[in-house]
Amino acid sequence: MEFFHEPKIDWMGKKWYFIGLSIPLLLAGLVSMVVKRGLSYGIDFRGGTLVYVKFALQPNLDQLRAHLDRQSLVNATLQGYGAATGHEVIVGLDLKTTTSTEALDTGKRAIIGALSSLYGPGPEGKVDFNNASPQTIADHLLAADPLGISSKGLEEATKTYRDLADALVQYRNRPPRSGLVADFQELRTVPGAAPSVLALLGKDFYLSGFAVRNTEIVGPKVGGDLRRQAVYVTLAGLGAMLIYIWFRFELIYGVAAVIATFHDVLITLGIFSLLNKEITLTVIAALLTLVGYSMNDTIVVFDRIRENVRLNKRENFPDLVNRSINQTLSRTILTSGLTFLAVLSLYLFGGEVIHGFSLVLVVGVIIGTYSSIAIASPVLVFWRERQGGGRVGERPRVLERQAVGVPR
Amino acid sequence: MESKLKGRVLVILLVFLVCVFGIVGFPRNLIQLKDNLRSRIRLGLDLKGGTHLILQVQVEDAVNAVTDQALERLRDELKAKNIPYADIQKTDSTHIVIKGLPQEKSSDMQALVAEQFSDWDLARLPGDPTGRALTMKVSSAANIRNQALLQSMSTIRNRIDQLSVVEPEIAEYGQSDFELVVQLPGVDDPTRVKDIIQSTALLELKIVQDNPYPSQEAALAAHGGVLPPDAELLPGPRTSSGQSWYLVNKIPAITGRDLTGAEPSKDINGRPSVNFTLNRDGAARFSRVTGQNIGRLLAIVLDRRVVDAPEIHGQISDRGEISGGAFTPEKAADLALVLRSGALPASIKYLSEETVGPSLGADSIRHGVIASIVGLLAVMAFMLVYYHGSGINADLALILNLIILIATFVYIDAVLTLPGIAGVILTVGMGVDSNVLIFERIREEWRSGKAVGAAVAGGFEHAFKTIIDTHVTTIVSAAILFTFGTGPIRGFAVTLTIGLLANLFTSVFVSRTIFDYVLSRRGKGEALSI
Numbered sequence: 048m049e050f051f052h053e054p055k056i057d058w059m060g061k062k063w064y065f066i067g068l069s070i071p072l073l074l075a076g077l078v079s080m081v082v083k084r085g086l087s088y089g090i091d092f093r094g095g096t097l098v099y100v101k102f103a104l105q106p107n108l109d110q111l112r113a114h115l116d117r118q119s120l121v122n123a124t125l126q127g128y129g130a131a132t133g134h135e136v137i138v139g140l141d142l143k144t145t146t147s148t149e150a151l152d153t154g155k156r157a158i159i160g161a162l163s164s165l166y167g168p169g170p171e172g173k174v175d176f177n178n179a180s181p182q183t184i185a186d187h188l189l190a191a192d193p194l195g196i197s198s199k200g201l202e203e204a205t206k207t208y209r210d211l212a213d214a215l216v217q218y219r220n221r222p223p224r225s226g227l228v229a230d231f232q233e234l235r236t237v238p239g240a241a242p243s244v245l246a247l248l249g250k251d252f253y254l255s256g257f258a259v260r261n262t263e264i265v266g267p268k269v270g271g272d273l274r275r276q277a278v279y280v281t282l283a284g285l286g287a288m289l290i291y292i293w294f295r296f297e298l299i300y301g302v303a304a305v306i307a308t309f310h311d312v313l314i315t316l317g318i319f320s321l322l323n324k325e326i327t328l329t330v331i332a333a334l335l336t337l338v339g340y341s342m343n344d345t346i347v348v349f350d351r352i353r354e355n356v357r358l359n360k361r362e363n364f365p366d367l368v369n370r371s372i373n374q375t376l377s378r379t380i381l382t383s384g385l386t387f388l389a390v391l392s393l394y395l396f397g398g399e400v401i402h403g404f405s406l407v408l409v410v411g412v413i414i415g416t417y418s419s420i421a422i423a424s425p426v427l428v429f430w431r432e433r434q435g436g437g438r439v440g441e442r443p444r445v446l447e448r449q450a451v452g453v454p455r
Numbered sequence: 456m457e458s459k460l461k462g463r464v465l466v467i468l469l470v471f472l473v474c475v476f477g478i479v480g481f482p483r484n485l486i487q488l489k490d491n492l493r494s495r496i497r498l499g500l501d502l503k504g505g506t507h508l509i510l511q512v513q514v515e516d517a518v519n520a521v522t523d524q525a526l527e528r529l530r531d532e533l534k535a536k537n538i539p540y541a542d543i544q545k546t547d548s549t550h551i552v553i554k555g556l557p558q559e560k561s562s563d564m565q566a567l568v569a570e571q572f573s574d575w576d577l578a579r580l581p582g583d584p585t586g587r588a589l590t591m592k593v594s595s596a597a598n599i600r601n602q603a604l605l606q607s608m609s610t611i612r613n614r615i616d617q618l619s620v621v622e623p624e625i626a627e628y629g630q631s632d633f634e635l636v637v638q639l640p641g642v643d644d645p646t647r648v649k650d651i652i653q654s655t656a657l658l659e660l661k662i663v664q665d666n667p668y669p670s671q672e673a674a675l676a677a678h679g680g681v682l683p684p685d686a687e688l689l690p691g692p693r694t695s696s697g698q699s700w701y702l703v704n705k706i707p708a709i710t711g712r713d714l715t716g717a718e719p720s721k722d723i724n725g726r727p728s729v730n731f732t733l734n735r736d737g738a739a740r741f742s743r744v745t746g747q748n749i750g751r752l753l754a755i756v757l758d759r760r761v762v763d764a765p766e767i768h769g770q771i772s773d774r775g776e777i778s779g780g781a782f783t784p785e786k787a788a789d790l791a792l793v794l795r796s797g798a799l800p801a802s803i804k805y806l807s808e809e810t811v812g813p814s815l816g817a818d819s820i821r822h823g824v825i826a827s828i829v830g831l832l833a834v835m836a837f838m839l840v841y842y843h844g845s846g847i848n849a850d851l852a853l854i855l856n857l858i859i860l861i862a863t864f865v866y867i868d869a870v871l872t873l874p875g876i877a878g879v880i881l882t883v884g885m886g887v888d889s890n891v892l893i894f895e896r897i898r899e900e901w902r903s904g905k906a907v908g909a910a911v912a913g914g915f916e917h918a919f920k921t922i923i924d925t926h927v928t929t930i931v932s933a934a935i936l937f938t939f940g941t942g943p944i945r946g947f948a949v950t951l952t953i954g955l956l957a958n959l960f961t962s963v964f965v966s967r968t969i970f971d972y973v974l975s976r977r978g979k980g981e982a983l984s985i
Contacts, residue, residue, distance in 0.1 A: 049898075152646070152808060220504075222821065266806040269509055272629065276939065284935040288928050295924055332874050332936075332947050336881055339932045339951075343885070343925040347892065350921040378888075378895040381841070385834050385891070386884035392830035393880055398822030404874070408881075 051377045058372050058420055059365040059428050065421035069310060076317010086320055089327030089403075090263055092277075094270035095141045096154035099261035100162060102134040103227050106257075111136075111165065118161040128402075133225070135260075138162075155262050162257055169253035176252035177219070177227055178259055185212035187251045193243040211239045215248075226258030277331045284335060285309070288342055296353055299430050304345045307423035311341045311414045318410055324403060333404040337411030340386070344379065345419040351375050352427070364431045368424050383416040460975060463968045470960075471855060474862035495865045499872030499946065500811055502823075505640040506648065507809040512633045516801035517603035518548045518596055524715070524734070525572065526551055529589075532571060538563055541585075549591040551575075556585050603800045604633050610799050611637065611652050634806065645810055652803065659707035662744065663752035663764055667691055667699040674700050689754070691761040701761045703754045708744040713737025720776070728776050738773035746770040823876040830880055831857075834887055842894055844984025848969045849890035852961040856886050859957040860950070869953075872946040882954025885929070889962035893918040894985055907983045911970050919963060926955050 080086060090097045108125050115123045115138075124139040140154040159178075169175055174183060188208040196204050218237045219228050231249050234240050285305055292301035312334055319326060351371040359367065372379075390412055394405035478495060482488035500507050526545050533540060541555020556564060564587060568577040574595040580586030608625055615623045615637070628636035642648055664686050668674035674688050675681075682688060682702070691699035717731040733741055745753070745767050752764040835853065839846035860882065864871060897914030905913060929951070936948035974983075 152649075152805075262808070262810045264808040266509075268511070268632075269807040272632075280935060280939045280944070283939060284932040287931045287935050291928055291931050328944070329874060332940075332944050335932065335936055335944070336947070336951075339929040340881075340884075342928050342932070343888070346924050346928055347921055350924055354917070354920075374899070375895075378891050381891045381895070382884075382888040385837060385887045388833045388837070389830035389880050389884050389887075392833060393826045396822060396826040396829055398826075 049377070050380060054373045054376055056369070056373060056376075058369050059425065060369075062421070062425040062428070065425065069314075069418075069422065072314050073310070073317065076314055076320055079317060079320040083320060083323075086316060087323065087325050088270075088274065089325040089330070090139060090270075091265050091328045092270050092274045092326065093141065094265050094267040095139060096152075096158065097140075097261075097263040098138045098155060098158045098162075098259060099128075100136050100138060101226050101258045101260050102136065102166065103229060103256040105134050106136060106166075108136070114165045115158075115161050118157065118164075120157055120161060123158070152264055155264055159259060162259075163255060166256040169255060173253045174251060175255045176231075176248065177255050177257070179216075179252065181209070181212040181216045184215060184248075184252075185209045188212060188244070188247065191247050191251070193247040194239075194241060207239075211237075211244065214239060226260055227256075228254055230254070273328060277328075281312070281331075281335065281338065284338060288338075292346070292349075296349060299427065300349050300353075303423045303426035303430070304342055304349065306426055307345055307418040308338050308341045308415075310422050311337060311411060311418050314414055315407055315410050319407075324406065327403055330403040330407055333407035333411070337407055337415060340408075340411060341415030341418060344383070344415050345423045347378065348372055348375055348419050348424060349427075352424075365428050368428055372420055372424060379416060379419070383412055387412045457975070460968070460971055463964070464972065467855075467965055467968060470859065474858045477862035477865045478858070496861065497864075497868065497870045499870045499875070500638055500640060500809075501872050503640060504811050505638065506642045506645040507807075507811075508637040508639070508645065508649070508652075508805060509628055509807040510635050510637065510652075511804045511806050512604050512607040512635065513802045513804055514600040514603040514633045515548050518591070518599050520800075521599055522548055522551065522591065525575065525589075525591075527735075529553075529572070532567055536563060536567060538567070549596050551589040552580065553587045553589070554580075554583065554585060556587055558584070600633065604635075606800045607803065608635060611635070615639070615648070615652070642810075645808060649805065649808075659756040660709050660741075661703040661707045661754045661756055662748050663754045664702045664704065666752075667701050667764070669697065669699060671700055674702055678702075689756060689761050691764070701752075701754050701764060703756070703761070707756070708753070709733060709737045709741050713741070722776060731775050733773050733775070735773070741775070742770055742772040745775075827876060827880060827883075831883060834883060838887070838890070842985055844973075845894055845970075848966055848973075849887070849894070851969065852890060852966045853883065853886050855965055856882065856954065856957050856961040859960070860954050863953045863957070864950075869949055870946070871950075874944070874947040875950040878947045878950030879954060881951060882958060885925070885955060886958045886962060888925070889918075889922050889958060890966060892921055893962065893966065897983075897985060901983070901985075907977075908974055911967075911974065911983070915963070915967055915970075922959070922963065926959055930955055 108127070112123070112125055115121075115125075120140060122141055124137075126137045126139065128135050128137055138158050140158060163175065163178075174187070176184070185205075185208045188211060189205060192204065194207070196207055214237050215234060218224070218234060220226050224233075228234065231245050231252075231254070234245060234248070285308065288308075289301040289305050292304055315334065315337060316326075319330070324330075348371060351374055352368060355362075355367050355371050362370075387409070390405055390408035394402070394409050397405050478492065479488055480491045480495070482491055522545055526543070529551065530543060533543075538560045539555075539557060540553050543551065543553045546552050553564075565577060568575055568589065572589065574592055575589045576592055578588050578590065580588050604627070608627075612623075612625050615625065622640055624636075624638040626636055628634040637652070639645070639648060664683070665677075668677065671688060685705050686702050687705050689701050689703055691701050713733050713736060715732045715734050717729055720728050720730040722728040749767055749769060751767055753767050754761045754764045756762070831853075835846075835850045838849045838853075842849065857879070860879065863869075893914055896918045897910050900910040900913040900917075901907070933948040933951045933955070936944050937952070940948060
């Protein structure tokens with residue numbers, strides 16, 4: 048099977064079309080960033096509180112927002128995530144200007160307090176089973192001793208109830224419940240959960256309509272540190288790769304590759320701004336992956352150009368670049384197609400936590416592949432044309448090996 | 456040629472076996488296999504649930520405390536040496552300023568600082584001939600800050616160990632801002648842990664009233680059922696012979712607040728011991744109490760539990776030595792550490808907190824695994840369709856790549872996180888790229904009219920250069936991520952690096968060996984399935 052058989056496309060002849068495509072893309076992103084006053088950063092860069100909540104029933108977001116307002120959590124944000132049937136919402140709260148130790152988790156407490164007053168203020172004196180820790184459950188079991196094992200000694204009983212509590216919580220947390228039990232009778236299937244245990248749970252606990260699945264609290268210092276670090280790491284990474292390419296090829300190859308990669312990062316950031324997506328720590332990790340991928344793709348093309356330059360010094364440089372791109376085109380399409388398949392699977396099935404990550408990669412694979420042909424290679428050609436002649440043999444090199452396998 | 460090929464096949468089989476053994480061990484049945492898998496692949500907090508705290512040790516507290524002590528000591532010494540002054544005060548954490556010093560006492564002052572305040576530099580105050588500034592040496596201040604960080608770390612570790620958290624992790628975090636990261640797997644309510652970390656440990660030295668008892672009942676019986684009003688019963692260290700109990704004075708001789716330091720040392724007979732130093736107040740009290748109680752036991756009580764109860768050999772004032780027959784060097788060091796880390800040397804500020812509920816962790820694993828398998832299967836199926844027989848070749852290399860990757864994780868005890876799983880997917884992508892590069896090149900060489908063997912050799916030779924360049928570039932950027940990144944970014948960098956190294960082996964060495972093996976079994980001129 049084969050997609051391309053010795054294609055003869057004049058890529059460099061179309062370089063103005065490429066530039067005509069890239070510039071509006073870059074501008075659209077930049078304009079969006081300017082209009083929106085910079086990128087929108089996630090809580091991990093901005094500092095603040097995020098509480099991931101799963102509800103038993105589809106929550107009424109307007110009602111929830113009104114309730115949070117009444118609890119003076121006026122600037123709280125609500126955002127649904129995951130599959131619609133999951134009834135999952137992220138409640139976000141920006142960091143207030145206070146930086147004292149206490150302030151760090153007041154936001155979390157306030158949010159959970161507000162939720163519990165709306166979605167399950169249980170009967171007086173009962174504990175919410177869906178948000179109870181294993182320790183709390185074990186303590187209740189030990190105090191009431193529903194299995195009647197206290198005669199076996201305190202240590203034994205403590206261990207038995209601790210294990211039982213762990214098993215109950217594990218059952219509660221496993222999909223499809225994912226943290227929400229609707230009826231204590233569901234717990235029947237847990238090993239060791241005798242009817243007496245269920246009866247005790249019913250007596251001491253109640254089942255609220257929500258479960259806190261995850262909380263993230265980031266102080267202002269960590270957020271600021273991370274943002275600085277992300278920029279430095281990206282620049283350092285680009286610098287290191289520039290030096291490596293300079294060492295393996297020539298300086299202009301490194302410069303061209305870095306320009307192309309920079310172009311990719313800028314366009315991806317622009318798309319994030321246009322889509323109002325937040326830049327989080329995992330998105331930064333993905334951007335760095337994109338940098339690696341784009342470089343990888345560019346180097347494959349450059350590698351072929353270098354090889355062809357050594358073999359054929361008299362050829363017109365744009366033609367040589369075209370030929371190199373065409374020779375690697377089959378590989379380029381295959382690899383980016385397959386990588387696209389892998390990251391698309393990540394995007395579709397990877398879940399909410401890495402959604403931003405996989406979005407960058409889905410966009411990045413396409414742009415990273417495009418830029419090797421449309422940006423990096425034209426930069427080389429422009430440079431050679433400025434150097435004059437457009438001929439290849441800038442530096443005489445000894446023909447290292449026989450011209451093998453080059454069609455034409 | 457034939458034996459060379461055999462050797463290569465042997466190397467591959469060996470790598471395969473070592474890796475499979477690393478991942479699953481020697482399972483006897485399916486259940487054991489599952490258990491081994493679960494216990495050997497360590498999952499990060501984001502996958503198994505737990506709490507992740509970042510906190511900052513306010514090390515300047517410790518520097519301030521040292522300067523306060525120096526100020527106090529300086530006041531006393533100036534008085535003792537008859538050096539008059541108008542005003543003396545601390546201006547910030549590392550500076551003390553003295554004003555109104557008479558000209559003729561200048562050399563006395565210099566001598567005093569040189570002799571007794573070796574951690575300080577003395578300088579004139581600009582524009583004030585009677586003023587002097589004492590500045591703590593930069594190296595001393597740095598030392599105090601580092602000590603404070605290490606002490607806080609061990610204190611926090613001691614405290615968390617008492618909470619029966621499974622595999623907690625406490626490590627330095629970030630570059631140099633005295634930050635610590637605390638990871639508590641399975642803890643989904645961090646409030647209690649945070650309170651405990653932040654609380655001050657209570658160290659008390661108390662005189663033991665009589666000999667230790669084997670149980671509470673025995674102690675009560677010895678006193679006719681009622682404890683003396685000035686005494687209390689505290690549990691002692693748990694030993695192989697069981698729990699002992701000590702009847703100690705209610706009022707402590709000294710507490711952790713009176714301690715200025717503790718170091719492991721050796722006594723006159725060369726046996727391990729612990730030296731401790733007390734502040735002025737504590738020394739006065741301790742001297743009185745120990746003088747009156749020579750021959751009795753002194754209980755070292757940490758958080759209401761007797762850690763040790765050595766005998767008092769003589770009067771102890773500001774410097775003391777705790778020695779006993781049973782001290783090993785390790786035990787002495789531990790005791791010094793407990794004494795030092797009894798109280799946090801500096802306050803703690805929480806910078807961030809993340810709690811992943813185990814339910815979200817379970818969902819993440821499920822999603823990650825499904826995404827990986829779907830992606831992998833799609834890619835493998837495509838390779839088979841596009842490259843026919845050689846597709847098997849690529850798929851085998853890909854599977855071995857993943858096995859090596861996971862086994863390396865087990866062997867180096869690395870933790871698999873969600874970004875790590877994403878790194879695995881990227882490794883798969885680049886692994887496929889290597890194979891595509893090679894196969895396309897072989898096709899190209901073949902089309903140019905070469906014989907099958909020469910085409911394969913040429914394809915590998917040319918593609919190898921490209922593969923090296925792309926891999927090294929990506930590893931360089933991964934190294935940067937690992938060096939300067941933290942947490943999730945590091946996890947990603949580690950997986951990517953291991954994956955790419957494994958890929959160099961599988962796509963170049965393994966894939967080539969399979970090709971050569973297939974070629975060696977075919978007749979000349981037979982077509983290659985690619």
